[in-house]
Amino acid sequence: MSSYTVLLVEDSEFITEHVSETLxxxxxxxxKTVGSAAETRAMLEEEIIDCVISxxxxxxxxxxxxxxxxxDDAGSMPIPFVLFTANPLEPLSEKAxxxxxxxxxxxxxxxSGQMNVFANRVRLAIEAAR
Structure with a gap:
């Protein structure tokens, strides 16, 4: 299995630790982990990232x-982006x-549990973009 580099954007230390360790x-x-949108932009300038999970x-x-x-900044090659939320998805989906x-x-x-579905969605988003 090839290793993909993902950037987890999350301001909760507990979730960041659990998700990053499991993935x-x-x-x-x-x-890689950051806690804000500003830190994300800085990281994307410094590192090659296969997918952003925010x-x-x-x-x-x-x-x-x-x-x-x-x-918008990525030009012709958008970066796969996985939205990680506790909010209801339906009101967010169209804008997202x-x-x-x-x-x-x-x-x-x-x-809080098994993250096989999560990891699979990230992997599929990366592979679909390639």
Whole structure:
């Protein structure tokens, strides 16, 4: 299995630790972490990232706003973007898709248990973009 580098954007230390450790140890991802949209943009300038996984609620903007801005900056090759949220998906889905969100994962079902579905969605989003 090839190792993909993902950037987890999450301001909760507990969720960041759990998700990044699980994605790395159980699913073979190389996981970088940041806590804000501003830190995400800085990281994307420094590192090659295969996929951004972002919480919807960030301290400085929403995950949808972040997806829109980084995909506008990416030019012809948008970065796969997985929105990781506890919010209901239906009201967010149209704007999220327009912003370039590739997939959605509910926090309340994935953050505390097995993350096979989560990891698979991330992997599929990366592979679909290639």
């Amino acid at each position: 790395a140890t159980e699913h073979g991802f190389d996981v 919480s919807y609620e960030l301290p400085d903007e929403t995950g949808i706003e972040l997806a829109s801005s980084i995909n 898709l327009e912003a370039g969100v590739s997939a959605f994962v509910r926090k309340n079902t994935q953050a």
